[in-house]
Amino acid sequence: MTRTNKVLWTIQILLALLFLFAGGMKLLVPLETLARQSPLPAPFLKFIGIAEVLGAIGLIAPGVARIRTGLTPLAAGGLVIIMIGATAVTCALGPAAPAVIPFTVALLAASVAWGRRHALAGHIQRIAG
Secondary structure, three states, rough: OOHHHHHHHHHHHHHHHHHHHHHHHHOOHHHHHHHHHHHHHHHHHHHHHHHHHHHHHEEEEEEOOOOOOOHHHHHHHHHHHHHHHHHHHHHHOOOOOHHHHEEEEEEEHHHHHHOOOOHHHHHHHHOOO
C-alpha cells in the first residue's frame, strides 16, 4: 500500500466517522428539536442527514468490498457539496470564523475525490467499453 493510499484511507475513515455521527444525529433527533436548532427547515435537515450517512458509507464500503470503487470519489464529491452549503449557511448566520470547520471538511472530502478519481475513470471506461 502506497503512502498516498494510506493517507487517503485515513482521511476517508475520519470523514466517514464524522459524517456518520453528524448525519446520524440529524436522523435521530426529532423534527421539533431540529426546527428549534436551525433556521433551515427540519425536513431538509433530515434529508441532509440521510445524504451524510450515505456519503459516509460511500467513502468506505466500495473500497472495503472492492466493488464499484468509482462510487467513492462520487460520494466524496457529494459531501463536498454539502459542506460548501454548510460553509455558506454558517457565514450567513453570523461571524465567518466558525465556517472554517465545514470549509476544512470540504477540502478534506475534495482531496479524497481528487485522490480516488482514477477509480471513477476506470469505472467509466468499463461502462463505456
